[in-house]
Amino acid sequence: MNILYISDLDGTLLNEQMRLSEETIRTVNAWIGAGGSFSVATARAWDSAGRVLERLDLRLPVVLMNGVFVYDPVKREYLVSNLLDNETARDVIEGEERLGLRPFVYTVNERQQFKIYYKGIFNASEREYVTNRLKTGDERFRLVEKLDIPPDERVMEINVMGTEQELAATRELFGARLDLTCHFGPDIYAPGYCWLEINHARATKRDGVAQLKRLLQPDRIVCFGDNLNDLPMFEIADEKYAMGNAHPLLKEKATGVLATNAEHGVARYLQTIIPPAPRDKSCGTA
Known part of the structure; x- marks a missing residue:
């Protein structure tokens, strides 16, 4: 039986330092080397996900930005894109600026050049996010006075960070729109703050995993997650495992609860499973 294992990154496969532990790297690579099917579904773009995943021997497409993209890291090709039209x-x-919020606007052009436009850093969540990304060499950030969308760029996502109370009006304003998806959840790196990421209606981990299912034709899907944006992925999976550090709602929906991300929960789970028989290396996207 071909079982596809799909893991979230932050709070799940990554530890509290936003890195893969040595145990996780060894275990996942051994699993893939033995013929296992392993992928990730993350809120990150490849610019940041690729850096933290560079030591994994990923051979299958991955879901990026909560389903905005399905990306093949072997061929370096975007297979599926769900972008907002610029008028929307x-x-x-x-609407967010009228409510006193400060959006981060993520764009891409036809040459696959990615940018993040923002007006500054105004709270601890924004500071943690921008500082961490810049420290790792992320070159997408553009500090601007006005959030104008260049005519040759398309918007992938609009993200605001604040307290749950500060984001409540925006969630109410856009949450019911059928042409949008609102991903809301706590910022696991800045306690007391939340993120509200607004994307195309089809940009969910459920839709992204459905695309992986269509492309790879697995018999079953098993997924791992920790935060509210993983709930759509849980809906489509045959088995779903919440981390020990996961949001309570994920634990309620989960097939089971694993060790925390700091305790290498995904790796420890894979270690309990007999590795599949080696596959013909000519298969897949390698």
């Missing part, structure tokens, strides 16, 4: 994006940006 401007409507969201203007």
Whole structure:
């Protein structure tokens, strides 16, 4: 039986330092080397996900930005894209700014050049996010006075960070729109703050995993997650495992609860399973 294992990154496969532990690297690579099917589904773009995953021998497509993209890291090719039209994006940006929020606007052009436009750093969540990304060499950030969308760029996501109370009006304003998806959840790196990421209606981990299912034709899907944006992925999986550090709602929906991300929970789970028989290396996307 071909079982596809799919893991979230932050709070799940990554430890509290936003890195893969040595145990996780050894275990996942051994699993893949023995013929296991392993992928990730993350809120990160490849610019940041690729850096933290560079030591994994990933051979299958991955889900990025909560389903905005399905990306083949072997061929370095975007297989699926779910982008906002710029008129809708401007409507969201203007609505959030009227509510006193400071959006981060993520764009891409036809040459696959990615940028993040923002007006500054105004709270601890924004500071943690921007500082960490810049420290790792992320070159996407553009500090601007006005959030104008260049005509040759498309918007992938609009993200605001604040307290749950600060984001409540925006969630109410855009949460019911059928042309949008609102991903809301706590910032695991800045306690007391939340993120509200607004994307195309089809940009969910459920839709991204459905695309992986279509492309790879597994018999079963097993997934691992910790935060609210993983709930759509849980809906489509045959088995779903919440981390010990997961949000209570994920634990309620989960097939089981694993050790925490700090305790290498995904790796420890894989170690309990007999590795599959080696596959013909000519198969897949390698």
